Amino acid sequence: MAVTMATGKWPALTCRQSFQSGSCFTGDVASLACNFRISTKSAKFQVVQSRTSAIDAQAEKWEALDSDVDYLTRSARLVQWYPGHIAKAERALKEQLKLMDVVIEVRDARIPMATAHPEIDEWMGNKQKIIVMNREDMVSNADKQVWGEYFAKQGISVLFANGQRGTGTMKLARMAKSAADDINARRKAKGLLPRNVRAAVVGYPNVGKSSLINRLLKRKVCAAAPRPGVTKHLQWARVVDGLDLLDAPGVLPMRIQDQAGATRLAICNDIGENSYAVAGVAAVLVEMIKRIPSAGPQVLQKRYKLENVRNMSGESLLEEVAQALFQGDVNQAAQRVLRDYRKGEFGWFALERPPVRREEEEFEEENYDDSDEYEMR
Template identity: 35%
Template sequence: MVDSPIVHWFPGHMAKATRMIQEYIKKVDVVIELLDARIPRSSANPVIIELINQKPHIILLNKVDLADPAATKEWTEFLASKGITVLAIDSKSGKGNKALIRAVEQLSKPIIERWLNKGIRSRSIRTIILGIPNVGKSTLINSLAGSAATRTANKAGHTRGQQWVKIGKNMELLDTPGVLWPKLEDQRAAARLAMTGAISDDVYDLENVMKQLLGHLKDNTPEILVERYKLKPEEMENLDDILENIGRRRGCLVSGGIVDLDKARRIVLADYRNAKLGNITLDTVDEEPYYVEE
């Protein structure tokens, strides 16, 4: 729980991207939505759902190598129970690529049949990759195409422009910028987006975000904190103690033996993002969103 907003972020290029996607989505047959398997609810963009309309839709839970396998299974079953085509993938290794192509082909069958009835035989199946920033869209396209087809960067929102990429003989993928929704009212989701790197590190309250991450670890997997940072039970009474003791263990000291808490926070954040704390999924299927009243 937080008392004040962590982030309100909707840069001009995000608004422009939304308008562009509204136009591009008219040109595609199947929509592929990429979610972060660690935060399937927090990384699902309501704006994208609105833009999809009635198009055939596939949800991909990406970065499964960083997520808890049991939680990924729960999320896959939960989404499938809603009638959604859902696959768990790892865009870096290519895990799930073949299943994705088969799913696109399956959802495209009615469209292909309509083409054949009209005498159209040569047009490729067109798909679009949608998702929030830094969820792995460009990496997925590179993997599917077998080459560096799009420029990627390890920062939120750094894919430039849009481009069609040919996949095999009968499929084209359109890459798009990541799109965050206009107003992040669900501050727990905002914090988790920040934890995973979907929100740029310079636009959120690091102290607040890290309190939520440490709180999650303390409540759900305290053994991870003990093992990773060599903490003793008496050093884990509260979140402030945990952070300060992590800082001491990692040498985050300034003059006078005072712990540089900001440096300690960044160490824990990097450890989470790099899976050095293990495979941790933050969103659960039975968790209700937390909304902050303004």
């Protein structure tokens, strides 16, 4: 695996990690416990360098933000949630997935990575999958563009939708039916009558699965409400001619290892409210809003009529809001900040951006040639 590193002082180094070492690639060059191979082709080297410097400033801000959020949430053990119905639902869902033609994975467009279930691909085997980025109304057009491009680059087509208004749902039905087109063609060839295409709608809690199905049906058949864990059992719905959808309870891994991701789930109300410390989660949200390029400290300053938010920590801001509005009750202040974000009071923006794949990484992968390299230990 070729990995390219750039530091403030050093030119970009092409580093080949020995697979046994398991060493990491952050921090000081000297501290790396792996072998470096430095390309002697200076022209190639300069191209790599110039591409490194072309990394978009916004992407760097997002990277810094992500590592800060990792740091803030690493030791906090902020979020643990796994209600009893989920284990049962997961077992039933895994059984049903064997009978499906298509799987529709619904994600929260504000946090497409934190709502990517790590086991769904394994459960569904080689079935076709459609990714729906729901809650499209809660992110900016710029967010949609970068996420759309990110998935397109990997050959994955995603559909942006709004389960509350129904935007994107007809297209979703068409995609689900056409993804399984060949099924009825094969049945016909065997002299069998056509059957409805079966698609399971799966994903994390509260991402909008039942709402999407209801919009397709044009009536409220599946229970839907603004809290996680509403759907508790599998439920079939015949939505349009030739297509049956299975509404599944929201599922999530029993142990969420990634605390930063879990905190984002909490911020977006995609896991149960009683399972996390509201003040801790809201403080992380404040730190994120301050750093997200399209938001920034000014949106908090304006909303809560505060000064000098830039230099305030998340906790201090909650204390200020608590003093001003809730007689010092920090928990109430934290609830308010979370609610304000969910209602778009700071504007609509996503809390995640796709991981940056630096151009020089792509360049190195495409052009790697070790014919005239020497090894440096």
